[in-house]
Amino acid sequence: MEEKIKARVMDSKKIKRAFQRITTEIVERNRDLNELVIVGIRTRGVFIAKRIQQLIKTMEEASVPLGILDITLYRDDFSELEPQHIIKKTEIPFDIAGKDVVLVDDVIFTGRTTRAAMDSLFDLGRPRSIQLLVFIDRGHRELPIQPDYIGKFLPTSRREKVKVRLKEIDKIDEVLITEPVKI
Amino acid sequence: MAFQHTHLLGIEDLTREDILTVLETADSFLEVSSREVKKVPVLRGKTIVNLFMEPSTRTRSSFELASKRLSADIINFSKQTSAVVKGESLRDTIENLESMQTDAIIIRHEASGSPHYIASFCRSHVINAGDGTHEHPTQALLDAFTIRQKKKRLEGLKVVIVGDCVNSRVAKSNILCLTRLGARVTLAGPPAFVPEQLKSLGADIEYNLDKALESADVVMMLRIQMERMQKNCFPSLREYAQLFSLTPQRMNRAKKRAILMHPGPINKGIELTSEMASSDRSVILKQVENGVAVRMAILYLLLGGKEREITA
Known part of the structure; x- marks a missing residue:
């Protein structure tokens, strides 16, 4: 389906500021950074998580472990997905039991991805707490899930789509609102 | 990378790309078996029949573990303990099992081509676990x-x-x-x-x-x-x-x-x-260890995702 860009809501400067603010919030809230781990949800959550990890390092000189979660096998809308949703690896090379986990995703919409991610985390161990970081909160939740750290709250219509584009894979840092073109 | 098959009857039906898709997917499933909780919910609510008309240790337990690690329900069925010894035919056996709403039938049989025969009439996905001297x-x-x-x-x-x-x-x-x-x-x-x-x-x-x-x-x-x-x-x-x-x-x-x-x-x-x-x-x-991951990949690729129409 063809899509047109309706608005460019964040550029690289705004994105950079949001990252710095979120990182400060994480550091403020979690006094014991030794117990903190970051887990990014594939695909873009991983790149956001990596940037946060880097910022914590520069800000606090602390190295926080980073894990990668593929939640395909835990989705509740599984049978509605295309038949061949390629499964990628979950790579969490440390024990999450007893840790404070910051779960990272690019956009929160219905909350179903977060639900799936939490189920997946619990199968890997029992964390002391899970905090949710999303870069964009676009509203329309279908489950009682709220993020702890938000880059930007962006009220949208259901028809619209939010695209977080990151240098690491999209060559540019920006956030776009797009809409399918009516034919 | 699409794997568009309803059954897995033999390698002869698979293209190079199909095979690579299975291997890539299996690579990801290897990680699941290394977890403390060796289970993911992706095939929850699916029913799989392990129908073994010939003896087996590895293949049968490997398919059973693969199904269980994907959260499917599996029933094991062997020739000796079934009504096959009373003379029930293969077709009757399959049709009766299927009427209990099965989603996949994994079959090992001494007759070459039996999985192909079953696939010609049954609604479930058929997986060949070894047929005579034909394929495995x-x-x-x-x-x-x-x-x-x-x-x-x-x-x-x-x-x-x-x-x-x-x-x-x-x-x-x-x-x-x-x-x-x-x-x-x-x-x-x-x-x-x-x-x-x-x-x-x-x-x-x-x-x-x-x-x-x-x-x-x-x-x-x-x-x-x-x-x-x-x-x-x-x-x-x-x-x-x-x-x-x-x-x-x-x-x-x-x-x-x-x-x-x-x-x-x-x-x-x-x-x-x-x-x-x-x-x-x-x-x-x-080989035995990897077998579970590969069979998880096959079950996922056949049973996971959108239900496709199965033409008889």
Whole structure:
């Protein structure tokens, strides 16, 4: 389906500021950074998580472990997905039991991805707490899930789509609102 | 990367891309088996039948574990404990099981082509777990997976398959699978076991084991299948062992880092010495371990995702 860009809501400067603010919030809230781990949800959550990890390092000189979660096998809308949703690896090379986990995703919409991610985390161990970081909160939740750290709250219509584009894979840092073109 | 099959009846139906999709997917499932909670919910609510008309340890438990680790419900069914001994036909058996709303039927049967026959009338996904002397696709896929894991590639490798190739479904599926992935396959054994016709599948033939092993990257030994052999196939087991048993001396003719494979069960002292089976060249137990991940991949690719219309 063809899509047109309706608005460019964040550029690289705004994105950079949001990252710095979120990182400060994480550091403020979690006094014991030794117990903190970051887990990014594939695909873009991983790149956001990596940037946060880097910022914590520069800000606090602390190295926080980073894990990668593929939640395909835990989705509740599984049978509605295309038949061949390629499964990628979950790579969490440390024990999450007893840790404070910051779960990272690019956009929160219905909350179903977060639900799936939490189920997946619990199968890997029992964390002391899970905090949710999303870069964009676009509203329309279908489950009682709220993020702890938000880059930007962006009220949208259901028809619209939010695209977080990151240098690491999209060559540019920006956030776009797009809409399918009516034919 | 789309895997558009309803059933897995044989490697002959799969393209190179299909095979690679299975191997990639299996790679991700390997991680699930290393977790403390070895289970993901992706096939929750699916019912799978493990229908084994021939004895099996590895394949059957591997499929059972694969199903359970994907959260599917599985029932095990063997010939001896079923109404088949009272004379119920295969078709009746399948239709009765299916009326209990099954989603997939995994079948091992002594008659070649039986999974194809079942697939012609049943609604469930059919997975061939070995049919007579025809094919054993999941074994070939897990063998290819294991070779790729150990050698990082398949293109250009020399794979030598030794033993009763004509009666072996493992050999046939492996020839098809490995040649599709770019490996060169050489079959070795006495002429009765490696007849000229097998060349039509794309393999080379060599009657002298020592020659065949020259510069091999992978050596795959097959079991002598007493249950499938006609009389007078070879003079004696002892003679066969002398000519075709893999000993450390023979293995030295292969490349230095060549790996040794066997689909199991092993007749120790016949096709292989015990010493070789537990040597550092042997990846036999790795094959078994990888089998679960490969079967999880197959079940996921067939049963996961959108329900497709199955045409009879």
